[in-house]
Amino acid sequence: MSDEPMRDLTHRQSIEVAASPEAVYDLVSDVTRTGEWSPVCRECWWDEGATGQVGDVFTGRNVLPDRTWETRCTVIAADRGRAFGWEVGDRYVRWVYSMEPIDGGTRLTEAWEFLPNGIAMFHDRYGSDAEAEIGKRIDLAHTGIPATLTAMKRIAESA
Numbered sequence: 001m002s003d004e005p006m007r008d009l010t011h012r013q014s015i016e017v018a019a020s021p022e023a024v025y026d027l028v029s030d031v032t033r034t035g036e037w038s039p040v041c042r043e044c045w046w047d048e049g050a051t052g053q054v055g056d057v058f059t060g061r062n063v064l065p066d067r068t069w070e071t072r073c074t075v076i077a078a079d080r081g082r083a084f085g086w087e088v089g090d091r092y093v094r095w096v097y098s099m100e101p102i103d104g105g106t107r108l109t110e111a112w113e114f115l116p117n118g119i120a121m122f123h124d125r126y127g128s129d130a131e132a133e134i135g136k137r138i139d140l141a142h143t144g145i146p147a148t149l150t151a152m153k154r155i156a157e158s159a
Helices: 021-028 031-036 116-158
Strands: 010-017 041-046 057-064 067-079 083-088 093-102 105-114
Touching (some): 021 116, 031 057
Antiparallel strands (some): 083 093, 093 105
């Protein structure tokens, strides 16, 4: 398995946004807007009948220079003004945005976790290249989260 320390399989970062927790939640939970802030996920759409509640499913289209792929995601947290999150595929990766009220707005935290099912899937799919591919995903999370938060802040504050 991996020589990477477990801490590398999780990452979180926060930013202060001059908007209410409810306004920030409304932005974050509108997955159809994800392409406006994500450096990798260019587009998302809800499966028919989904309204953004726990258990609802959406699909995301991810684009990197060397490949494009789609993932199905299941909402695991939908608490307006507090948290919105989902798991990718069969519990491969977890993404959660949490909102905390602060003076003048909201502390928005984005958290990412590469789950054991995801590690196993990468080993099945990539074989001897699995660790390199896992490393790429870790790097994408570490660079993508600050870029995403900065873009969300800009959008929320210009609304």
